Amino acid sequence: MRQLPAWGAAALVAALTLGTLLAVALRAEVGRGLSPGDWAAIRFTVLQAVASAVLSVALAVPVARALARRSFRGRGLLVMALGAPFILPVIVAVLGLLAVFGRGGLVNAGLAQIGVAPVSIYGAGGVVLAHVFFNLPLAVRLLLQGWLAIPAERFRLAAQLNAPVWRLLEVPMLARTVPGALLVVFLICLTSFAVALTLGGGPRATTVELAIWQAVRFDFDLGRAALLACVQFALCAVAALVAWRVTPVDGFGSGLDRVVARWDQRPADWLWLAGVALFLSLPLGMVLWRGVPGLLAMPGDIWVAAGWSLGVATGSTVLCLTLALTLALRGGWMASVLGVLPLAASALVMGTGLFVMLRPFANPTALALPVALVVNAVTALPFALRVLTPAVADIRASYGQMAALLGLRGAALLRVVILPRLRRPLGFAAGLTAALSIGDLGVIALFASDTVETLPLAMSRLMGAYRMDAAAGAGVLLLALAMGAFWICDRGGRMDADV
Amino acid sequence: MLTFDGVVLTQGTFRLQADLTVAPGITAVIGPSGGGKSTLLAAIAGFLTPVTGRILWQGDDMAGRDPGARPVVMLFQDHNLFPHLTVAQNVGLALAPRLRLSAGQGAQVATALRDVGLAGMGDRKPGALSGGQQGRAALARVLLSDRGIVLLDEAFAALGPALRSEMLVLVRDRLAASGRTVLVVTHDPADAVQFADHVVLVADGVAHPPQPTAALFADPPPALRAYLGA
Known part of the structure; x- marks a missing residue:
């Protein structure tokens, strides 16, 4: 009972x-097979997820390292803000990114000043950009957990021996945490729909999820939608199983505002911290700037x-x-x-x-x-x-x-x-x-x-x-x-x- | 009378034998850590089922009875009070586990709190009490219950020597004096000497039958000698 x-x-x-x-599965018209367009969607889904994962994690390494070895006012706030994209509505972030990187956005206005042709946010580049916006903070938090898991005594010992901290302590730690972080971001980007809907589309930037939506909404082709849904499930099931097994870490961890005393700080840390703070806050700032009056x-x-x-x-x-x-x-x-x-x-x-x-x-x-x-x-x-x-x-x-x-x-x-x-x-x-x-x-x-x-x-x-x-x-x-x-x-x- | 009749307890590869009878009053349970003191208490409380043998209370086999249905109250080293309930509610759990106390029961709770020196503190949360006061509040709940067996599993180990003595005085004067069977696991032989009528030595996989405290410490057997390092 x-x-x-x-x-x-x-x-x-x-x-x-x-x-x-x-x-x-029952509705899928398997006999029909996948069209070249479907294959393109599968290829794009996987490739953009790989690109988003690699970029997010690669950029997260210096940012997490700067956060791990620097103590400053507002550090706790920054760490907390890095958790916010998880609950940030995708469509709001996309609007903000458009305001910064879009056709009439800040970046293109700046480029026009120096006479460079404008860049377009629509397409594969924009999809990956939005994914990095969402997953760079997550990757930073995942890696920061790895950094804070290194006992403070080891940094003391390394400093005392004048040993290279990066090679001795940080590379082995990254070798353990980076694969998990890559998989988590990859998985999240595999199921990306709203970003692809707003910034992607067309033959060269359609994800499987977007293709499902198009098949249902525009072609009324439920057989094809069902077939694509099976493909999407297979993609995600494999990635999810691997990710859930491989990663002992999750981004909700508390205690990330701890600081470990370090003796190997570099001024470039500030550059990375300022860069990531700007990258994350500018789009949201633009939404508020434009939205509040209206x-x-x-x-x-x-x-x-x-x-x-x-x-x-x-x-x-x-x-x-x-x-x-x-x-x-x-x-x-x-x-x-x-x-x-x-x-x-x-x-x-x-x-x-x-x-x-x-x-x-x-x-x-x-x-x-x-x-x-x-x-x-x-x-x-x-x-x-x-x-x-x-x-x-x-x-x-x-x-x-x-x-x-x-x-x-x-x-x-x-x-x-x-x-x-x-x-x-x-x-x-x-x-x-x-x-x-x-x-x-x-x-x-x-x-x-x-x-x-x-x-x-x-x-x-x-x-x-x-x-x-x-x-x-x-x-x-x-x-x-x-x-x-x-x-x-x-x-x-x-x-x-x-x- | 609490009787272990040919009891064998196992936890993984660990094995403990017990064949003994505990009389009312305070009985100290001492022995090396990892020796099985807590295992013995867990079996009485019903958290561990004997592999063989029976545990009898007043001649009745307690086998198959849930922890809540046994004549047992128990205090642990920590987590004896729910932090989200007031002191009065925590104590009242002894009378009404569903926390719907009648007026008469409320008065009983107030009396129990007064008995342990916490008069008027019933509305506070445990977090607002000192360590000693928390121990007293937990004891007040034990006082209110009418169950015959009281198990204290290093319940006051976190307190300093003076506070621990104070708690044990309360146990002696309030619980043992009313005829309950009190088993106290302790790390400090001095506690045993000062408060216990009898001592059960748990060592080398055996819970030895209780011995009168004074006689035991006057002429310690080899196992106790090894534990005391004397």
């Missing part, structure tokens, strides 16, 4: 991941879209946390397997599967919001589980025996001990889920109709119509909602929590 909720949650997650996969002049349907986004995010958060908590309490293989499955099944694959499954019974576009709610919840599940599972295990280790002696079990154990002790991780997980859901531009684009839209979708439509000032206003609102939702949930978990 007590296992029942966990099995229910597992069945739901399995249905949405493996079930949708089965649906696309905030009140936005069309009314933007506010309606914001309302839908909040509704979907609230539902997603409740569903995701319910699933995550149920599975975390059960623990064991179920939590680990279901913690990986949604990573392999991307939102677009799940969406295509649901589209195929729902179409005989209902008009899929009428179900856009409920589908987005469920898919967002499942997409965020691995992250919520990663936060909650160790926390539940900690509580059991610390208080399990006492609770057993007091005869606390079942619902009483949950109410008296586990939920109050879980407040902080629950708040954090809720914040992540809500922010991810508010900023999501994935499955909603697949199901969307003209009548109901979420805020990211409305924003992308404004951008598509080149109404950049209105889009910037919507971007500010979206940014405020996503960050605000995270802050409120996280704060709610911390407030008056007794450690």
Whole structure:
């Protein structure tokens, strides 16, 4: 009986991941094979993911090293800001990058001053640029963990012996951490949809996910979409399994604001730190600069879209946390397997599967919001589980025996001990889920109709119509909602929590 | 009477034999670390099932009973209080694990807190108490429960010598005096000499039957001599 909720949650997650996969597999027109365009999409997906991973991690090495060996005012803030892109709505970042690197952006204005021909952000270059924007901070945090895992005494010993720190300590550490960081970034970029949708496209910059979307939305070719979804799942499943096994690290780690005393600092450190701070803050600054004045002049349907986004995010958060908590309490293989499955099944694959499954019974576009709610919840599940599972295990280790002696079990154990002790991780997980859901531009684009839209979708439509000032206003609102939702949930978990 | 009847406990490759009877009053459990003291207590509390043999309380076999259904209260080295509950709630768990206390039970909690010198502190959280006060709060919960066996697994090890003595005085005057069977795991032979009526020596895979404290320390057997280094 007590296992029942966990099995229910597992069945739901399995249905949405493996079930949708089965649906696309059955619907896929395998006999037709992959067209040259499909092969181009597969090739581009893999190549841009490789390029994004290599660039992000290569740039992250000097930045992480500078952060590891420098202590300065605002270092904690910078480290914290490096965690922000995880919950930053993709479409907002893209708008910011357009303002800096786009046709009328700062960079091209500067180039025009010195008489150089303008560069275009659209295409493969822009896709990789946006991916580096999102994943460079993540890679820095991953590598910084590696740096801080080197005991301070070794640096002292190396300094005392006048030994080369880089060769003696840092290269061996990087040899251990870089492969994991590369894989994580590679995996994230494999499933990139919103970036490809806004900056890519065309025969030379279409990812598999974008090709799925085009097959559904423009060609109404579900057989081809399903076939591509199978390809995407295979790509992700392989990468996800490898990444989840290879990487003991994750980007949520705390304690990154620690500083280790070092004797081998170089002035170039400041250059790297200033560079990365500028690269990350300038696009967001531009969104605020352009968006705030237009905030009140936005069309009314933007506010309606914001309302839908909040509704979907609230539902997603409740569903995701319910699933995550149920599975975390059960623990064991179920939590680990279901913690990986949604990573392999991307939102677009799940969406295509649901589209195929729902179409005989209902008009899929009428179900856009409920589908987005469920898919967002499942997409965020691995992250919520990663936060909650160790926390539940900690509580059991610390208080399990006492609770057993007091005869606390079942619902009483949950109410008296586990939920109050879980407040902080629950708040954090809720914040992540809500922010991810508010900023999501994935499955909603697949199901969307003209009548109901979420805020990211409305924003992308404004951008598509080149109404950049209105889009910037919507971007500010979206940014405020996503960050605000995270802050409120996280704060709610911390407030008056007794450690 | 708490009786170990031909009990064998194993944890991995570790093996502990126990064939003994513990009388009411304070019994100290001493021995080298890793010798099996906590294993012995875990078996009484029901966290570990004997491979063979029976553990009897007042003649009844306790096998198959959940920890919460045994006549056992236990304090550990730490995590004896829930930090998110008030002191009164923590103590009240002894009477109502679901934390729905009646007015009468509330009065009982207040009395128990007064008995350990924490009158009026019921509304505080454990974080606002000193280490000694936290120990007292945990003891107040033990006082309130009517269970016959009290296990203290190095419960006061984190406290200084003076505070530890103070706690053991409370245990002696409040718990042992009311006829409960108290087993105290301790690292300090002085605690045993000062407070325990009997001593169980756990060493070399065997929990030896309790001996009167004074007699045991007057003429220590080889295993105890090795442990004491005397």
